[in-house]
Amino acid sequence: MPEYLRKRFGGKRLQIYLSVLSLFICVALRISLDIFSGAIFIKLALGLDLYLAIFILLAITAIYTITGGLASVIYTDTLQTIVMLIGSFILMGFAFAEVGGYESFTEKYMNAIPSIVEGDNLTISSKCYTPQADSFHIFRDPITGDIPWPGMIVGMTIVAAWYWCTDQVIVQRCLSGKDMSHVKAACIMCGYLKLLPMFLMVMPGMISRILYTGKS
Numbered sequence: 766m767p768e769y770l771r772k773r774f775g776g777k778r779l780q781i782y783l784s785v786l787s788l789f790i791c792v793a794l795r796i797s798l799d800i801f802s803g804a805i806f807i808k809l810a811l812g813l814d815l816y817l818a819i820f821i822l823l824a825i826t827a828i829y830t831i832t833g834g835l836a837s838v839i840y841t842d843t844l845q846t847i848v849m850l851i852g853s854f855i856l857m858g859f860a861f862a863e864v865g866g867y868e869s870f871t872e873k874y875m876n877a878i879p880s881i882v883e884g885d886n887l888t889i890s891s892k893c894y895t896p897q898a899d900s901f902h903i904f905r906d907p908i909t910g911d912i913p914w915p916g917m918i919v920g921m922t923i924v925a926a927w928y929w930c931t932d933q934v935i936v937q938r939c940l941s942g943k944d945m946s947h948v949k950a951a952c953i954m955c956g957y958l959k960l961l962p963m964f965l966m967v968m969p970g971m972i973s974r975i976l977y978t979g980k981s
Contacts, residue, residue: 853965
């Protein structure tokens, strides 16, 4: 994107500004969150100190990235995708079996009211924990909906175009493709894979609300 803006508008100031801004956002916000979340998992799994877990995570990442280059990163992404898909399908199966199927899920979710709504000088508004009538609708009311459909269509389209078409993580994978046919096929496959999180992640999360209404 910085290079495109330089070619489109001329001069290097805009290119440098966007490059610095992108690096800051990537390092300060995205990478730091990825490192922290990974370190939390290592800490909980192995019982290590948080800073030691961060060091181990960075060391492992640096070793396989420096020694293997982009190929090792892509192979790692592929392996992680397979593991996550298998685990998510298993989780989804157990979750729907626990609530009695999709029809039972839609009915029970609308009645899933948490029993703990107060505590530690905190009183939660009923709007925050009561399922909305349009919970199972993608296009929600533009006035009263928590995610109004105009914002979803216009706002999310802009954000999605920025991420999927200009983000370094995505563009880097596309540039490493063998040829344009491979790149186009991979993008189409990713588009189909992006349909799965609704069933593999969102709905199991909604089911957890049904199963654990007594958890704070």
